[in-house]
Amino acid sequence: MSAREKKTTTNSHPISELRQNIITGEWVVIATGRAKRPHDFQTSAPAPEPDLSNDPFDDPEGSGQEKDVLVYRTEDGDWSLRVFPNKFPAFVRDAVPEELSEGPYFAMTGAGFHEVIVTRDPRLSLALLDPLQVAEVIDAYQERYLDLMTKRSVRSIHIFHNHGESAGASLAHPHSQLMAVSVVPEHIEQELGGAEEYYRDYRKSVFATIFEEEQSVKKRLVFENEHFVVFCPFASRSAFEMWILPKRLSPYFERITDEEKIACGSALKTALQALYTGLGNPDYNFYIHTAPADGRDYPHYAWHIEIVPRTAIWAGFELSTGMEVSTIEPEVAAEFLREEVLKNENV
């Protein structure tokens, strides 16, 4: 039986498969030996009602948060979204990086910016907001990105969202975070380097290759609108991982257009809602991967959003090797999520 035949149905898949990330060269393990089906990933109990009695994001300034750097308001004057510096920053705001090397080791001041992006309703995660409200969040991401990318200590900007305790959300009130730092981290370097290398080898963008393949075979597609595709990547690092990729490939998230923001809000909401209804509100992280803000050009890179549900615990093997083990085939996960999207559209 050829490899291709093996892949035509989801019932005859091998028990363990090594798949390589086409961008970075990293390996993942798809080990379906325990024969999990999508429903096995459903959270066993509904999450407890969040404790919002001491919600510091209900009235951020009143609860000692720093002054807003951005506020969006509704027509009636109430705020709908605000952005302010994190009260417990991981980086020293706007500092000049000072070298702190010791002997053979290199270190420097952790200079940068660490901000919190908060939506109004403490009980509504992005999955439950209107698509336009999610587009507003993306609007805020872009506005803060454009402001911080010009700061002289900033070389890369990282926007991410933690949903649920096991995903690192220490507060129940939905919020995203932005960290602007003076280095380009390893994972981003790997994607940038891989995209360059792929272009050298094939004279083609690796993201265009992925986009065309997913559009053509369709089995990993979850959702699509005029400007975005949502799919489970071939080498998913976690069960039900999804990527949101713009159809107009661009290295730079900050150049997203107004029309694209509206479509992106709809794609992100749809993807998160499929997780919410399909798996019973699982914990997840999502984050934007985009080219660094370091003054260089990255013509063969493409910004995108990665959504990583926290369906498994990283153990010693993952920490040691960086290889992640997922227990469901991305094709099976995509089929399940696609059906959820259809169900949710018909509600």
Place this chain on the structure above:
Amino acid sequence: MSAREKKTTTNSHPISELRQNIITGEWVVIATGRAKRPHDFQTSAPAPEPDLSNDPFDDPEGSGQEKDVLVYRTEDGDWSLRVFPNKFPAFVRDAVPEELSEGPYFAMTGAGFHEVIVTRDPRLSLALLDPLQVAEVIDAYQERYLDLMTKRSVRSIHIFHNHGESAGASLAHPHSQLMAVSVVPEHIEQELGGAEEYYRDYRKSVFATIFEEEQSVKKRLVFENEHFVVFCPFASRSAFEMWILPKRLSPYFERITDEEKIACGSALKTALQALYTGLGNPDYNFYIHTAPADGRDYPHYAWHIEIVPRTAIWAGFELSTGMEVSTIEPEVAAEFLREEVLKNENV
């Protein structure tokens, strides 16, 4: 104030510091803004008494595990350690890797070996065993390594131990695992590549550089015996991370001598015991990093053990960037662990 002066006391450290892993180039953030002290990392409640009523490792064959591949016995004939194939393997045993590529994507059968290494007493983690019993575990690691490294599909072997639920231990009975796989994973490639590059630049092993620096400045040392040093790495990826490095640097774990195994057992037990008594039995992973078993030589690499306590949750920033944020300086962690070692020696 110069960088060096800044580092002479632990009270005047900057609130956030970016430190670079000298081997891989990866960055970590040491963010002490929340001013945590070592005692803040103590587990708040003692772990619940493990449920051993259905312990599948008490009588492995009787509970349906596969046949042992290795058994050590005490003088009275009872087993003290046994190794058998994992009942739920992540890899297909001894398979020939078959290519499973699809379109532009590369994949292959997950061929390999996945074994479990179990010590006799279900209630005694390695921290509580005698040093010689821990040496026996290391002996078993080596024996299995030597057997599997010659299998034709095997290119790298990963030995790791998960302690506690949040570290991925699904069974309470202490056990280690071994995975022998047909690829060399990314993290290992990075260390190998970094070691080569360092040697090209400095004509010196990066591990020798680290060993000499830690021996000389002493502030990150936790323990030392005739054959091993235990220290908190300068660019620790987690709070209280420790590395165990042999004084006779060698790329290949499998060449450890009998005398070194006894010293390694003592170093590993001492390190884990310091975590156990100092932090109240926290969850952790440890794993061996060693040169691949792929027939190539890696003269500038050195095998070592990394112990990573699970003191924080990986959230969106870490998943997105690969940069880990630790909230205690390795120097402060080392001082605390060093004192624990002394206390434990005097019990």
